[in-house]
Amino acid sequence: MADDKDVLRDVWFGRIPTCFTLYQDEITEREAEPFYLLLPRMSYLTLVTDKVKKHFLKVMKAEDIEEMWFDFEGTSLKWHYPIGLLFDLHASNTALPWSITVHFKNFPERDLLHCPSNSVIEAHFMSSIKEADALKHKSQVINDMQKKDHKQLWMGLQNVVLCSSDKFDQFWAMNRKLMEYPTEEGGFRYIPFRIYLTMSDRPFIQKLFRPISPDGHTHTLGDLLKEVYPVAIPNDDESKHYQVVIHGIEPLLETPLQWLSEHLSHPDNFLHISVIPAPSD
Amino acid sequence: MLHVTIPPFPPPEMSSCFLDEETFCQCCQLLLQHSHSLCDGWSWEQVKGSEEGYLRKTALGTGRTRCNLDQQGNSSDQHQERTFSLSFHNDDDDDDEDDGAVCCIQEESSSSSVVQYEYHILYSCSYQTPVLYFRASTLEGRSLCLEEVWDSVHPNYRQRLQHRPWDTITQQEHPLLGQSFFVLHPCRTEEFMMPVLKAALEEHRQVNYIVTWLSVVGPVVGLDVPLSYCTQKHQWLCTRRLIDCK
Numbered sequence: 017m018a019d020d021k022d023v024l025r026d027v028w029f030g031r032i033p034t035c036f037t038l039y040q041d042e043i044t045e046r047e048a049e050p051f052y053l054l055l056p057r058m059s060y061l062t063l064v065t066d067k068v069k070k071h072f073l074k075v076m077k078a079e080d081i082e083e084m085w086f087d088f089e090g091t092s093l094k095w096h097y098p099i100g101l102l103f104d105l106h107a108s109n110t111a112l113p114w115s116i117t118v119h120f121k122n123f124p125e126r127d128l129l130h131c132p133s134n135s136v137i138e139a140h141f142m143s144s145i146k147e148a149d150a151l152k153h154k155s156q157v158i159n160d161m162q163k164k165d166h167k168q169l170w171m172g173l174q175n176v177v178l179c180s181s182d183k184f185d186q187f188w189a190m191n192r193k194l195m196e197y198p199t200e201e202g203g204f205r206y207i208p209f210r211i212y213l214t215m216s217d218r219p220f221i222q223k224l225f226r227p228i229s230p231d232g233h234t235h236t237l238g239d240l241l242k243e244v245y246p247v248a249i250p251n252d253d254e255s256k257h258y259q260v261v262i263h264g265i266e267p268l269l270e271t272p273l274q275w276l277s278e279h280l281s282h283p284d285n286f287l288h289i290s291v292i293p294a295p296s297d
Numbered sequence: 298m299l300h301v302t303i304p305p306f307p308p309p310e311m312s313s314c315f316l317d318e319e320t321f322c323q324c325c326q327l328l329l330q331h332s333h334s335l336c337d338g339w340s341w342e343q344v345k346g347s348e349e350g351y352l353r354k355t356a357l358g359t360g361r362t363r364c365n366l367d368q369q370g371n372s373s374d375q376h377q378e379r380t381f382s383l384s385f386h387n388d389d390d391d392d393d394e395d396d397g398a399v400c401c402i403q404e405e406s407s408s409s410s411v412v413q414y415e416y417h418i419l420y421s422c423s424y425q426t427p428v429l430y431f432r433a434s435t436l437e438g439r440s441l442c443l444e445e446v447w448d449s450v451h452p453n454y455r456q457r458l459q460h461r462p463w464d465t466i467t468q469q470e471h472p473l474l475g476q477s478f479f480v481l482h483p484c485r486t487e488e489f490m491m492p493v494l495k496a497a498l499e500e501h502r503q504v505n506y507i508v509t510w511l512s513v514v515g516p517v518v519g520l521d522v523p524l525s526y527c528t529q530k531h532q533w534l535c536t537r538r539l540i541d542c543k
Contacts, residue, residue, distance in 0.1 A: 126440065130468060
């Protein structure tokens with residue numbers, strides 16, 4: 017469907033205007049100006065912030081620079097989460113631009129993963145794709161791909177920062193194989209999803225969930241939530257306590273899960289769903 | 298003594314040997330029973346408000362740590378030679394945007410020291426296998442970095458880990474706690490479990506999946522499994538039915 021392909025493009029090209037400010041306790045030789053950047057929702061912080069690092073390096077001494085990390089309002093930001101997810105989870109109902117604080121010292125060892133090079137980001141990304149395919153196709157599709165096909169997926173993601181139609185096509189030429197399923201099945205074996213919570217110690221919920229029930233009923237987003245996180249769905253007489261957000265929007269709970277998985281997944285083939293408190297009026 | 302009805306393991310059709318979550322929990326409970334008798338430190342941690350949980354154990358072991366690192370794990374040493382490289386792939390892609398050294402350990406600047414390990418055994422529903430998570434710190438409380446963890450792996454296992462990207466140790470987020478842990482990647486588990494389970498099936502023996510699995514992956518990261526785990530009768534699953542393989 018022509019409309020559905022537009023959804024893929026809109027998701028791919030999503031951007032968040034961001035303002036990076038150096039943490040006040042960092043040692044600088046002169047005052048550091050904030051740095052503005054449009055961040056691609058689909059990418060990862062450490063993949064797209066070289067310019068940020070270079071900007072602040074100009075006013076700092078080399079010996080005061082360790083691994084760069086970020087926080088938003090005191091919460092350290094996990095680089096291995098897609099940027100769009102981080103925004104939806106932590107800053108959905110705040111004013112733009114998104115204000116991120118940059119650190120070069122006191123890396124929070126217990127909470128953040130280290131990211132010494134792009135290889136680590138690639139390994140993480142490919143690992144997610146592999147896991148998603150284990151759920152969708154028992155790993156058959158990903159294992160049938162050659163190493164160069166894996167590279168094409170990774171190159172496509174690296175290039176998401178470029179607003180180029182070619183790069184979108186390059187990625188989807190390979191990714192569409194991961195989105196196929198036998199017609200008689202009606203959908204994937206299980207849907208790769210994670211529901212992220214802000215009001216819990218647990219970072220996310222991930223369970224086995226089929227897109228089609230044994231008696232052929234198409235499962236919706238609402239069915240998924242009722243099964244794995246019923247707290248997110250208001251009772252009929254209650255006002256809404258939570259928002260269920262994917263790529264910055266609240267899809268209707270009646271949306272078929274299979275459709276969401278095919279169209280609103282991230283490049284890592286996972287549906288990353290944020291459940292956040294609804295803003296009080 | 299635990300009185301439960303547990304379906305026979307290995308399952309009758311041996312085309313795959315995936316572990317379902319219920320059997321995972323039951324195998325863990327059996328392991329715990331034996332652990333209590335040995336007092337070797339395993340406990341079951343339940344996730345608040347859910348039936349999910351994981352096995353946990355802390356232990357002191359040896360590891361190779363860098364002696365010139367400060368509390369934050371940063372080197373006071375000016376020299377960092379690349380004697381040991383840590384990439385998973387042959388990096389022919391453009392790396393000049395990287396931060397610089399994937400830091401390495403020179404033989405002279407690392408030494409054997411006492412390390413505090415914490416091991417968690419979780420269930421992966423994506424791969425339908427158990428997964429071993431662990432973290433390590435010095436006695437002063439400094440977290441070991443990935444390079445030190447690699448250096449602490451027994452030389453016998455190191456070659457295997459280096460050449461097969463999917464068998465490797467990486468840093469990951471703990472799915473239940475949200476903190477940084479090291480993980481042995483689970484996607485090849487079926488490869489080494491299958492022959493063991495098939496043999497058990499043919500010989501009409503039953504096995505504790507977790508004990509068998511742990512005895513393979515544990516020693517790689519300093520976690521040994523005493524032999525009595527496999528020889529104690531109550532470690533086998535309770536059902537004594539013979540399995541017909543169709």
